[in-house]
Amino acid sequence: MITKTKRIAFDVIYAHDWVTLQTAVTLKEKTGKPFVAHVHSLDYDRGAARYRSFVFDIEREGLAKADAIIAVSNYTAGILVKHYGVEAKKIKVVHNAISPFVVPTVKRTMPEKLVLFVGRLSKQKGPEIFFRNRKRDVAKKKGCPICCSGCW
Known part of the structure; x- marks a missing residue:
């Protein structure tokens, strides 16, 4: 991946999950480009609250090196600050949402409650x-x- 980036012009490094954080950090170090991490869920929520895992460590180290972090909720932003030690000023909350006016409504009659x-x-x-x-x-x-x- 890193050797391929020498042939591609880009402005920002974007990582979507813990699996891509280490590569994103390496790219940032080699290119000097800004690194943005997008956090939908964290290992803390998947069990690391009880015990620390290697995934938690990868997330913590990678997020510490991100220039900016997009969190999908205020809850996730709070976890990033409290349990991962991320500076709140690096985090921007952008909720997963859709406009109700964009999605067409389909009316169906249900035979009973569901x-x-x-x-x-x-x-x-x-x-x-x-x-x-x-x-x-x-x-x-x-x-x-x-x-x-x-x-x-």
Whole structure:
């Protein structure tokens, strides 16, 4: 990757996840170009709150060397400051969002009520809370069909 960049003109180094942070840091050191990290989730949320992992260390070291960091929420920005030691002034929050006016509405008639969970099936997204509450509701015979959509 680094040898290929000698033939490509670019202005900014962008890293999207922990997997790309080390390469981004190396590129910054070799080229002097500014490095922006975009953080959607952190290892802290995936379990490093209980025990530190090599991924947490890669994130902490890489984010310390970023010139700017884009966080997808105020929550994530807070984790970056509190647990990763990132300076708040380096962080800009840009929420994952869509304009409701851009996405067309599709009207469908559902034969009955439906409970929908959409999200990555990780502790961070809380599917265990969803399913625990669903089990309680079904036991009380208040249940309705559920649909779960997500990935690991």
